Amino acid sequence: AKTIPSDIEIAQQAEKKPITEIAEKIGLSEDDLELYGKYKAKLSSDVWNRIKTRQDGRLVLVTAISPTPAGEGKSTVTVGLGQALNKIGKQAVVALREPSLGPSMGIKGGAAGGGYSQVLPMEDINLHFTGDFHAITSAHNAISAVIDNHIHRENELNIDPRRIVWKRVLDLNDRALRHIVVGLGGKAHGMPREDGFDITVASELMAILCLARDLEDLKERIGRVVVAYRFNGSPVTVSDLGVEGAATLLLKNAIQPNLVQTLENTPAFVHGGPFANIAHGCNSLTATRHALKLSEYTVTEAGFGVDLGAEKFIHIKSRSGNLKPDVAVIVATVRALKMHGGAPKEELTRPHLQALRQGMGNLERHLETMKNFGLAHVVAINRFPTDTEEELNFLRHWCQERGVSVALTEVWEKGGAGGEALAREVVRLAESGRSRLRPLYDPEQPVRAKIAAIAQKVYGADGVDYTPEAEKQIDEFEANGWGDLPICMAKTQYSLSDNPRLLGRPEKFRIQVRELRPSIGAGFLVALTGNMLTMPGLPKKPAALGMDVDAEGRVYGLF
Ligand code: ADP
Secondary structure, eight states, X not given: OOOOOOHHHHHHHOOOOOHHHHHHHTTOOGGGEEESSSSOEEEOTTHXXXXXXXXXXXXXXXXXXXXXXXXXXXXXXXXXXXXHHHHTTOOEEEEEOOOOHHHIIIIIOOOSEETTEEEESHHHHHTTTTSHHXXXXXXXXXXXXXXXXXXXXXXXXXXXXXXXXXXEEXXXXXXXXXSEEESOSSGGGOOOEEEOEEEGGGSHHHHHHHHOSSHHHHHHHXXXXXXXXETTSOEEEHHHHTOXXXXXXXXXXXXXXXXXXETTOOEEEEOXXXXXXXXXXXXXXXXXXXXXXXXXXXXXXXXXXXXXXXXXXXXXXXXXXTOOOSEEEEEEOHHHHHHHTTOOGGGTTSOOHHXXXXXXXXXXXXXXXXXXXXXXXXXXXXXXXXXXXXHHHHHHHHHHHTTOEEEEEOHHHHGGGGGHHHHHHHHHHHHTTOOOOOOSSOTTSOHHHHHHHHIIIIIOOSEEEEOHHHHHHHHHHHHTTOXXXXXXXXXXXXXXXXXXXXXXXXXXXEEEEOEEEEETTTTEEEEEOSOOOSSOXXXXXXXXXXXXXXXXXXXXXXX
């Protein structure tokens, strides 16, 4: 087999075009850009007013089967499909999330696609990029500082220091900061209390930035964020503290979409990156809306599998932005399906038809969900070098026998040229006008009914159980007037159930909701199943150990 260079080697050899030339492809001039060097730009805030009355192009949603710990190549396929659509003569752009620095230094390395389907400049995108995450970190921590100052200065709002739900954030994996005490050192140094850090992508401000339509909407949403409770139990919001203006000001540039390019010079919006469990896991609405106005095809991605990413794309992001995907792409890999069929992790690179056959239930379940959503869809088989012809044929025939569209995709190895079959199928389905988006619940329904709809219709659960704490919270939230918000499920991505060990297509299981958290600014209620870490730790050998930069500024170890 021929050897493919590492992602960073491919990225460093790429011939990037100046970002002004990339912008021209979507009808934008230098005046429409705020340049961040030669290869990165933000769209200037006047662009929207000029384009907002245009018709939207077509929207392609890329999602996947339940992933393995390595990821199934959704970003890679998203980038590759954008390139492939251009190759077959469609003017297409991609819209992706920005990677978080924490996991990059930890286990992930980088997250900007892979092989010959990447976004560039990959080093910048994986490191500080245009500073959006730093801006979110500052805005978030500014609110924290005001809370502690408020308590220090007589606490007029009667904030209960034991019930402050607004932690601090940092864009790093650092488990030692999960639980801390602040305000030590005596009277002059604040009021001692327990606090903690989350990773920046878990900040509600990140979710808000990604769902807000514009600065005004951003400010209103930030004002509604619940940061604490009073001694009498009533919620305290950012607007009670009077800092929604300052926080919005700190995000004034961050809300503008970032424009970069792929290895084949396809325009790419890389903007926003909320967690896909305690938040909705999609790139920003502002980037998607700009992309739709500026291109014939927008290819965008939602985190994790159909049960999490696509479900939230439809019930949360699409509702906020009135989006209607024309077609969905479900990325599947032979190795993940084998894992769903019981093959051990160490043996995924070896042929194992029996496990593959056993694992198909996972794909089957996600296909049923897509049907329920009313979305035309195609399965993209993301080919790995270790897949055998026999396994690939099996997967293809399995789909064909059931009348499911399927395309083999080799965009990792071949770039856009490896995705033309997928691109043609995407165009055929999108132009057929077959999709009729049908959400599976109505936000007006009671909270328990919404959670049950997701558990039963998307996960295939028999029902939902609640801890006494969750029961109490639902009643409180409904009494606070938060009952008609959509639900953001925080569930393991590895299983359709809430138990990460139940792979494939689990049957006869129930979902347990442990706790609920209000994200009133973002506009959803988070329902937590299992333990969700919002501040990851580093592994024994962090990816950071392999990272370096030489005297010429050449970067190493970002995979
Ligand atoms: P996801 O978006 O699903 O998390 P990514 O697109 O980030 O997945 O890919 C995860 C990793 O797998 C990346 O390092 C990427 O280079 C690699 N990868 C993706 N597709 C392939 C493939 N077909 N063959 C080999 N490696 C791949």
